[in-house]
Amino acid sequence: MAHHVDWKDEYDLGMPIIDTQHKHFLELMNQAYDAFYNKQTDEELAVLIENLKNYALLHFGTEEKYFDLFNYENKEEHVKKHLELKGKLMILMKEFQVKGGDMIPELIDFLEDWLVVHLNYEDKKYVRCFKEHGL
Numbered sequence: 001m002a003h004h005v006d007w008k009d010e011y012d013l014g015m016p017i018i019d020t021q022h023k024h025f026l027e028l029m030n031q032a033y034d035a036f037y038n039k040q041t042d043e044e045l046a047v048l049i050e051n052l053k054n055y056a057l058l059h060f061g062t063e064e065k066y067f068d069l070f071n072y073e074n075k076e077e078h079v080k081k082h083l084e085l086k087g088k089l090m091i092l093m094k095e096f097q098v099k100g101g102d103m104i105p106e107l108i109d110f111l112e113d114w115l116v117v118h119l120n121y122e123d124k125k126y127v128r129c130f131k132e133h134g135l
């Protein structure tokens, strides 16, 4: 059974700029998993994983831009969490280069965890600040 991570209302932060990015990230995750499930080649999977990584970096960049702009009080801690996620993602991507598609479930599990846990415990903390600044 193909593995699908569904969007839940509780993931909505009420800020379209951010919510749209989180949703798109989830879509890219599901795409990568579908590709794995449909036995796409490692080359094809590599492209999807690369897209995911680039989108994650773009998304972190968006959040961090607002941290600076709004002088977010929890900025340092949050940026540190982003760095940890990036580091772990790079390690898993290197493993993917060696082991190929077999790595996809582990990679997607990690990304799913990241989306749900990071969004619920870290991203939710900036909602008040971002909204106060009109986002």
Ligand SMILES: [Fe+2]
Residues within 6 Å of the ligand: 060, 063, 078, 082, 118, 122, 123
């Ligand atoms: Fe974040």
Ligand SMILES: [Fe+2]
Residues within 6 Å of the ligand: 022, 059, 063, 119, 123
């Ligand atoms: Fe986020």
